[in-house]
Amino acid sequence: QVQLAASGGGLVQAGGSLRLSCAASGRTYDIYALGWFRPAPGKEREYVARISWSGSATYYADSVEGRFIIPRDNAKNTGYLRMNNLEPEDTAVYYCAASGRYYAGTQYPSDYDYWGQGTLVTVSS
Numbered sequence: 001q002v003q004l005a006a007s008g009g010g011l012v013q014a015g016g017s018l019r020l021s022c023a024a025s026g027r028t029y030d031i032y033a034l035g036w037f038r039p040a041p042g043k044e045r046e047y048v049a050r051i052s053w054s055g056s057a058t059y060y061a062d063s064v065e066g067r068f069i070i071p072r073d074n075a076k077n078t079g080y081l082r083m084n085n086l087e088p089e090d091t092a093v094y095y096c097a098a099s100g101r102y103y104a105g106t107q108y109p110s111d112y113d114y115w116g117q118g119t120l121v122t123v124s125s
Contacts, residue, residue, distance in 0.1 A: 001026050001027060001114075002024060002025070002027050002028060002030060002031060002098050002100070002114040003024070003025045003026045003114070004022055004023070004024055004097070004098060004114055004115065004116035004117075005022070005023045005025075005116055005117070006020060006021065006022050006094065006095065006117060006118060007020070007021050007023075007119055008020040008021045008119055009093075009094065009120045009121045009122075010120075010121070011122045011123075011124065012086055012121070012123055012124070013123070013124050014087055014088055014123055014125050015085055015086065016086050016123075017082070017083060017085075018083045018086065018121060019080055019081070019082045019083070020036070020081040020083070020094055020096075021078055021079070021080055022034060022036075022078065022079045022080070022081075022096030022116055023076070023077065023078045024077045024078065024079070024098060025077065028077045030100045031053045031098045031099070031100060031114075032052065032053055032098075032100055032102055032103050032105070033050055033051065033052050033053055033098070033099045033102055033103065033104050033105030034050065034053060034070075034072065034096060034098055034099075034105065035047065035048075035049070035050035035051075035096070035097045035098075035099065035105045035106075035107075035112055036048040036049050036050070036081045036095070036097075037094070037095045037096075037097060037109055038092035038093065038094050038095065039092055039093060040092075044109070045095065045109040046061070047061050047107035047108070047109075048060075048061050048063075048064055048068065048081070048094070049061065049064060049068055049070040050070070050104065050105035050106070050107070051070045051071075051072055051079060051104075051105070052103055052104040053072075053098075054074075055071070055072045055074060057103075057104040058070050059104065059105075059107075061107070064083075064090075067083065067084050067085045067086075068081060068082065068083050068084070069081075069082040069084070070082070079096060081094065081096075083121070086121075086123045087123060088124070088125045089123075090121060090123050091121060091122050091123045092120075092121060093118040093119065093120050093121075094118065094119055094120075094121055095115055095116055095117075095118045096115075096116040097113075097115045097116070098112060098113060098114040098115075099111055099112045099113060100114070101113065
């Protein structure tokens with residue numbers, strides 16, 4: 001089993017920045033990729049960004065491209081979501097997820113096998 005612990009959420013003004021963390025423990029060698037998701041109207045989980053566990057491949061949703069960065073610390077088995085130039089529309093609970101099946105993950109929540117508990121990001125206007 002893999003356990004994921006997300007943290008780093010909080011309240012920030014529009015235009016500000018936050019860094020979310022997702023610490024993995026347990027059978028981390030089973031992880032192929034890490035993804036970030038958030039709820040959206042009409043969707044339980046909307047894809048935000050993903051990274052291969054090696055850190056060599058990163059992908060972003062159009063809505064966050066150029067504003068969000070998803071680095072990873074190999075030594076700490078921790079993934080991050082660096083969110084810059086935040087907008088009120090980014091307000092959501094952010095979930096990290098790990099896939100044990102797809103090298104660079106996918107944009108589909110069903111392709112992820114393990115989920116963290118979520119961390120709330122609130123962006124005020």
